Amino acid sequence: MKTPICSRPLADAYSRREFLYGLGSSMGSVAFSSLLADEIAANPMAPKKPMTPAKAKNVIMLFMEGGPGHMDTFDPKPKLTQLHKTESKNDRGLAAGNYQFYVGSPFKFKKAGQSGMDMCDQWKYMSDPEVADELCNYRGCQAESLNHPEALFHMNTGSRLGADPSLGAWATYGLGSENQNLPGYVVMTEMALPQGGSKNWSNGFLPAHFQGTALRPKGSPILDLESQSFKSRAHQRASLDQLAFLNDQHAKRHPEHADLTARMESYELAYRMQMEVPEVVDLGDEPEYIREMYGMDNKVTHDFGRQCLMARRLVEKGTRFVQIFAGGWDSHDYLERGHSSRISAVDKPWAALIKDLKQRGMLDDTLVIWNGEFGRTPDNNMRGGVYAIGRGHNADAMTIMMAGGGIKKGAIVGATDEIGAKAVDIAHPIRDFHVTLLHLLGLDDNKLTYFHAGRYKQLSQFGGTVIKELIS
């Protein structure tokens, strides 16, 4: 019997073993195909009741990798426009650069919807009142690291080290998944993985069941999902039955070995996923107007639109946590071009996602988040003697947009200072943001713990506070 040193709660191991031994050696002769995942007492992905009344059941997190400039998207800073190209003495603490100057946003700002949500004029679809009034703009979140991978790790796992479980892993650990034929935690990336790679959706010290499954944008959505092209599904079924026969014989010889059933079940789940995943990925059955609504008819919005639509389909089918990474926000220069091209790639799909969820009555319990790993600085350095109109990394301020899932509608919460250098009102570290997300899912960070390396560990590391101002 494998007893992982650091990663299985005692009670779980015990009850599971007890369950299997309770069936005695007849276990091996139960036809494996009748053993659906949720019939196994110890199925770690079985849906679980939240600890406290939950406002949200699912999360879709749109991760803008690179760090969008808050003052160029949702947090207008007219003062910066006045200061444009004047000298900045702001000590960002990095290697002594050359001349530093303020950078005004290249974009004009407007107020959208009844709530008067601030947005730069590049947001053509998000500014639709029907969408804008669903949004909550949180301006108080603060990161710690100025470096992409560490900041990504921090936002995704609560720790900068890149070795701890991710948000999605904690959420599925706490709540399981509603669909046993699909992964409970799905991640979609661009062709290039974000910095730090798969550690951003790792299960860390939680059991491997809780790691994010990356749906790849091209080729096979899951590695080796399909059998080799010269093997048909019937071929595969015949081979699986043959394997089941061998394994069944083996399990009879090893009644002491409780993990065998779970292992055979992982093959059956894999077999079912081979059916279900391509169905989720194949958007052919979506009506034309929906595909168009998500921007799939346009080269600029196609990729992100397709992923947003897949996210909706996944959540509809019971996936708990979906994350989409969209890169290219790291505008150290050419800010106007950079950000406007990024905005036009995500604007329409994101707005469509919110509208679509709403029209299906799913927005109330689906939390949609749009965030980066940090914000950007109000100033920049000269580059090669030229005023580079761009911004550096800023851990002290950022902007997070949220909608649905129990979030206050049409609200702007917290504030940055007049140049956007630092969060000054309702400022909270990332851990409080995480604790708030768990809270919305009906999970208490202080109780959602896992005993590892001699300590009960939690997402926030050492506990945090719910940001009440964000909750409706």
Add this chain to the structure above:
Amino acid sequence: MKSLITFILLCHFTWAATPEEHATLKALPIISSKCIACHGEDPNDIDGELNLLSRKGFLKGGEFIKDLLIPGNPGESFLMTVIKWEDPDFEMPPKENDRLTQEQILDIETWIKNGAPWPSQAAQKKILASEKNKRITKEGLIIKTSGGLTDDWTFRRYNPETVWAFLPIKKPTPPIEGINPIDAFVRAKIKATQFEPAPRADLRTLIRRVSYDLIGLPPSPDEVAEFIASAQEDFDSAYSTLIERLLASTQHGERWAQHWLDVARYADTGGLSNDYERSNAWRYRDYVIRALNEDKPYNDFIMEQIAGDELADKSLRERVGNNDNYKKLQRKGQYSSKEAEQMIASSFLRMGPWDPAMVKAPEARQQYIDDVVNAVGQTFLSTTMRCFKCHDHKFDPLPTKDYYRIYSIFAGTQLAERHVSWQKYDNKIGFEEEKAQVELLHNFADSEARRLQQKVEEYAHTWYTTHQLPYKNLKDRKNDPVDQKPPRHGGLSEAEKGQLKVREQDEWIWNRRTERFLPMVQSVYNGPDPKFLNARKLRMPTKIDSSWRPASHILTGGALEAPGEKITPGVLSALGLPVEGSSQDDPFATPKDLGGRRLALAKWISHPQNSLTARSIVNRIWQYHFDKPIAGNPNNFGVKGALPTHPELIDWIAADFVENGWSIKRLHRLILTSKTYQQSGRHPKQYELAQEDPKNDLFAFFPNRRLTAEELRDSMLHITGELNTAAGGLPIRPEMNMEVALQPRMIQFSIAPTYLPNKSRNQRNRRSIYVYRIRGLADPFLETFNQPNPNDSCEGRDSASVSPQAFTLMNSDLLTDRSIALALRLATESKTLAEQIQRAFQLVFNRNASQSEVAKIEPYIREMRDYHAKHTPKPREYPTEITRSLVEEFSGQAFEYEEILPVFNDYERDEQASGVSPRIRALADLCLILFNSHEFVYSY
């Protein structure tokens, strides 16, 4: 566990203190540590208007709470409900980690029963003072340390059972005479239950178990037959011959080094933003393999890894005397073979992920030192050091002062690639081929960059002409005012601007990779903090100011900005083990000179009387044999780590290990020849045992385990006959899932060069320990089977069964190729289908197929022959170039560029499905199933 409960209960029933003493020593400290942070400490911020600084406060209650405390009546006191977490709305303290223990709840209950006394400050002081003078009381043990931040901490008491690891080892006498002492301890514990130990495993199971255990590969059918035949005649002699053969095999070190590298966090790159290659990190990997094969005494193994550079330089200086000559030889890396070995070993100090990009230099230094302190503590002392970085340890006798004393030992340790000439034992195989490829890729990047740079210069010429200014090249015009030089990257399209950046990045990536052919090691030196840090190039300066001393303070709360009390370098005080040559007034101090600090630490750690060191390693070795340690957390022996199931056994082995020259191979023999190790995995009373001892803490049967990722891959190659057992040298690059290999991977400013497998099949099919370990790009097969993340020390591998494992074992190219290779072997070695099935079972399972198995499999293969006759596989394609698309981070626009993959021009392929007959493919279907089966995947 039972004895622990008895101990606690005993305390309570025999507690004979006065109510005032009980309040002062037990109840009030609980209140002060658990309640007042939110209820009283900050008079302006009192939660629930409940002030618990005084008895009056308790009696008054708060905003929502009445009857919090009814003196003399715990049943009516709401306080009891709250601390027991019986009311979901009032659970205090609110965090799982802070929750009161059963013992603490009982103390509060006793306190209320006693009438909730609250002695005056003076009375408390008196009681406390008298208490401090008693080392051991029923309340536990005071452990003398260099002192905590508060007296409460310094004089707190520990249950001796939970601080077992910090107390000296007294070698116990085995409880049963005349048998292997391991069996004596294990059986004595089993004897106290209603159970018997499991009988010996059958011979086939045993040779498979020992083979996987010692070399990570299964035995061949011949080896099994030979062993069974001789063991039936004389088990002891056959078994001991088997063990000696395996221990003497070079494959042994390759298997066991993986365990060590898991703990040390070995990788060939540095991780984070740039994920730079750590040239020649492999010399350390090979050092570990050699050390284990040569049975290097563990105390030497420790010394070399913590202070190898100091040892080597000291030896060199003693050898050559003359200072100038010494410095010259040192810079050139002209070390003796032994010194070189020590230098290589010091790479241990370079194993953590680290990259100072975008980090302030002092912070980057702190990150490194914190990391290395924790690594040394976890690896050698089974002590998680980061737990007392910000405050005195919550549970263990480890004051934060001691953390910073050890921190100070490393405060002058600087990172560097240092020259160490090639040694006889360094395998330089493949250098020429690899060098040629690096040059090819470098030249391609270089010519592409030049082409674009030329375009910029052509534009510049035109610009200068139209502005009637004399032409200046890129370098000369760098500092000219903006209006007097052409715009940056003028003449290039947006796409070309992006391309230029990628090519320039590639240029130096490949240029840097030529360093892997230089005789360097990833090492350290002692010196002042460098002004600039860059993980791209870390070299030892020619001039080192040896009078420099690092500032050493306690960093309050772990913050650089908050230096507290000044401290000097030293070791952990709780063990009571002095540093060799230290003075009486500070026995735990190491020398204050810049050099020699680590040497003193290494000597202290490898001292025979260090109570943590020997326990730590013998626990790990036990764990790797049984897949279950004696003390549950091999990286954490502290109070919160799982207690040893056999405290006397671990102590006996530790003492015996040290007495016998720290020999790891000797310990292997001791364990392997024990009856405990040879037990069957099945216990006659399995069901009852599972009820009584669900975690097998009795070791009454042998625990099975899933093979590790490396064992799975290596075993398949071994079974198919493809495994190349060459040892050491440059990391190898097997074929990895092509989608992942070709997938772009972001690094700072660009995309990392594509993963290219080795051209030669023989080179690809080497053991997994030699696989190039890129922190930012895990091999999907190995990762799926729980190869650990090298950013964190792994004390024990996970093996949960998840669906991606099924996908990879059923569908991947890797498995398909292995099954074809095995089918080809079967077809060569056996004629009839029945014989081929038997041979397959022999090779994969080391047994014959049963009649029922043959009866089921034969028709299946015949059916598959028909199937494959109608389905023809297409050959797999290997692209020789690839178009990359990248969003330019400055402009936010996508651009494309071509990357060449020269290795696929004349790639030596594995035998593939498309190249073999339908009959072979049908046989391969069986092979694939065997590789997927429980029987192959688990070791029993």
